[in-house]
Amino acid sequence: MKRRSFIKRGTAAISSFGLSNNYFTNLDLKKRYDPLKTFVTIDQHRVSFFAEGINESLKVIHIADTHLFKDDERGIPFEKYSNRMAKAYNQTTHFLTRSKTTPEDSFVQTLAYAKEVNADVITLVGDIFSFPSELAIEWVLHKLDAINIPYIFVAGNHDWHYEGMEGTMESLRSTWIKNRLLPLYQGNNPLMAKYDIKGIRFLAIDNSTYQINDEQLTFFNEQIATGIPIVLLIHIPMYAPGKNISYGCANPNWSGASDRNYKLERRPKWPENGHTQTTFNFYQSIFNAPNLLGIFAGHIHQNSIEIIKGKPQIVSDDNASGGYLDIDFLKLEDNHLNKI
Numbered sequence: 001m002k003r004r005s006f007i008k009r010g011t012a013a014i015s016s017f018g019l020s021n022n023y024f025t026n027l028d029l030k031k032r033y034d035p036l037k038t039f040v041t042i043d044q045h046r047v048s049f050f051a052e053g054i055n056e057s058l059k060v061i062h063i064a065d066t067h068l069f070k071d072d073e074r075g076i077p078f079e080k081y082s083n084r085m086a087k088a089y090n091q092t093t094h095f096l097t098r099s100k101t102t103p104e105d106s107f108v109q110t111l112a113y114a115k116e117v118n119a120d121v122i123t124l125v126g127d128i129f130s131f132p133s134e135l136a137i138e139w140v141l142h143k144l145d146a147i148n149i150p151y152i153f154v155a156g157n158h159d160w161h162y163e164g165m166e167g168t169m170e171s172l173r174s175t176w177i178k179n180r181l182l183p184l185y186q187g188n189n190p191l192m193a194k195y196d197i198k199g200i201r202f203l204a205i206d207n208s209t210y211q212i213n214d215e216q217l218t219f220f221n222e223q224i225a226t227g228i229p230i231v232l233l234i235h236i237p238m239y240a241p242g243k244n245i246s247y248g249c250a251n252p253n254w255s256g257a258s259d260r261n262y263k264l265e266r267r268p269k270w271p272e273n274g275h276t277q278t279t280f281n282f283y284q285s286i287f288n289a290p291n292l293l294g295i296f297a298g299h300i301h302q303n304s305i306e307i308i309k310g311k312p313q314i315v316s317d318d319n320a321s322g323g324y325l326d327i328d329f330l331k332l333e334d335n336h337l338n339k340i
C-alpha cells in the first residue's frame with residue numbers, strides 16, 4: 001500500500017482534547033477556550049514548530065513556486081499564451097549554493113531530500129507550473145508517484161493561467177483545473193480540502209485569485225469548530241501590515257488602482273472596489289481561530305515570517321531557485337510548559 005493512502009480524509013476524533021461534540025455547538029471559539037500554545041523557531045529554511053495538541057513528530061517538506069515550463073507538441077496551439085512564462089525561469093541561481101540550476105533540477109533535488117529525511121507529507125502550495133502544460137503536469141505526477149510520499153496540492157495563480165486567454169480569473173481557474181490539474185487533487189475538492197496527518201489537520205484552500213468565496217469560508221469555519229490543531233496551506237499570503245501588495249489576500253490596499261501587472265501578465269484587472277466582504281471575513285476567522293497553529297504560503301519568492309495577532313505566517317523561498325521549507329512539528333513537552 002502506498003504511503004499516500006495513510007492520509008485520513010475523514011473528520012478526526014476530538015475526544016483526546018477533553019471536549020465533547022456538544023461543546024462545539026454554536027460556539028464562540030474566541031471566548032470559550034484559549035488558543036493552543038505555539039512556539040516557532042526558524043533557521044534559514046528549517047522550521048521547528050512546537051505546539052500543544054501535537055502528540056507525535058511530523059515532518060513536512062513545503063514547496064512553492066517551482067515554475068516548471070516543460071512542454072511538448074501538445075502545447076504548440078497555446079504558445080501565444082505561454083510564450084512569456086516559458087522563458088521566465090529557464091535558469092536560476094540556487095538559494096543556498098548560489099550555483100546555476102533550473103526549476104526541473106530543483107524540484108527533483110527537493111523530492112530526493114524529502115525521501116532522504118523520510119518526510120510524512122509534501123505540501124505543494126502553488127505555482128508549481130508556469131502555465132498548465134500537459135507535459136509538466138504528467139512529469140510532476142510521475143515524480144511524485146516514484147517517491148511514494150503523500151502530498152497535498154493547492155493551486156497558485158500561474159498553475160491555471162494561460163496569459164491573454166479570455167475569461168474571468170474564476171472561470172479560467174475552473175477550466176484548467178478540470179482540463180489539466182485535476183489529477184493532482186487525488187479526488188479532493190480543488191478549492192478546499194482537509195488532510196489529517198498524525199493528529200494535525202491540514203487545510204488546503206485555494207486563494208489563487210486573491211479572494212475567497214462563501215463556500216470556502218463556511219468550510220474553514222467548520223474545520224475550526226472541531227478544535228483539532230489546524231495548519232492552513234494557501235498560495236498567496238494573507239495581508240500583513242508593512243508588507244507589499246503581494247501579501248494580497250484580504251489586503252485593504254488590493255484593488256484595480258494598485259494592480260500594476262495586469263497588462264504584463266495579460267489577465268483581468270483586479271476589481272476596482274477591492275476585496276469582497278467574504279475575503280475580509282476569512283481573514284478575521286483565520287486570526288481569531290484558537291486552534292490554528294499557523295499559515296504556510298508561497299507566491300513571494302522569498303522567505304519571510306509574519307506574526308499576525310499571535311499567529312505565524314511562514315512563506316517559502318521559490319523552488320525554482322531550489323528553495324523549500326523543512327518543517328518539523330514537535331510535541332510541546334510538559335516540562336517546557338512548566339518553565340514558561
